[in-house]
Amino acid sequence: MSGLELFETERLVLSGWRMDQLDDLVALHGSPNVARYLTVSGAPWTREQAEKSVAHWIDLFETRQLGKLRLTRKSDGAFVGRAGFGIYPPTGEPELGYALFEGYHGAGYAKEAALGLRDWFFANNKGEHFIGMADVRNAPSLAILEKIGMEKTHVEVDHLGLTCQFHIYRLPVHV
Incomplete structure (x- = not known):
C-alpha cells in the first residue's frame, strides 16, 4: 500500500504506511x-520494533490487502493512531486491532475506524469472519469490540x- 489512501470515514482517512513515517509509530x-x-511488560516499543512492524504492515497490504493503517483526521491531517487487520499467528485469522494517542481517547475515533474497517472487510470479500481481542x-x-457488534x-x-x-465478527447472513 505504501502510503496510499484506502478509505475514509466521516472524520478519518485510513491509509498505508511508508517507511519515512516510522517516527509517527515510534511516538505512538x-x-x-x-x-x-x-x-506483557507494557514497555514502550523501540525504534527497531516499530520499523519491523511498519515493514510487516506494508508487506501485508501488498500481499493480502490487510495490515494496520495510519489514521489521520480529515479536518487538520493530524496523525491520531493506527487501526487495521493483522493476521493472528496461532490461527492465521484476520485480527482487528487499533491504538490511538492518549489525547484522542474518548473522542470516538477508534470506534469510527473499527466500524469502517468492519464494513470494508466484508465489502471487499476479505473473509467470512475476523477476530479481535x-x-x-x-x-x-473491549467496549469498542462490543459496540461494533463483535x-x-x-x-x-x-x-x-x-x-x-477474544471476540469474533461473522459475516451477517441475509435470509
Whole structure:
C-alpha cells in the first residue's frame, strides 16, 4: 500500500504506511500509556520494533490487502493512531486491532475506524469472519469490540503472553 489512501470515514482517512513515517509509530507505541496493553511488560516499543512492524504492515497490504493503517483526521491531517487487520499467528485469522494517542481517547475515533474497517472487510470479500481481542484490563478497547457488534468468545493468554478477551465478527447472513 505504501502510503496510499484506502478509505475514509466521516472524520478519518485510513491509509498505508511508508517507511519515512516510522517516527509517527515510534511516538505512538513509545507512549507508556499506549504500550501498556500491547506487551506483557507494557514497555514502550523501540525504534527497531516499530520499523519491523511498519515493514510487516506494508508487506501485508501488498500481499493480502490487510495490515494496520495510519489514521489521520480529515479536518487538520493530524496523525491520531493506527487501526487495521493483522493476521493472528496461532490461527492465521484476520485480527482487528487499533491504538490511538492518549489525547484522542474518548473522542470516538477508534470506534469510527473499527466500524469502517468492519464494513470494508466484508465489502471487499476479505473473509467470512475476523477476530479481535484486548487485554482484559483494557475496558475501553473491549467496549469498542462490543459496540461494533463483535461477540465474546473466550479468555486466553495470547501469543504475546497477554490475558485477553477474544471476540469474533461473522459475516451477517441475509435470509
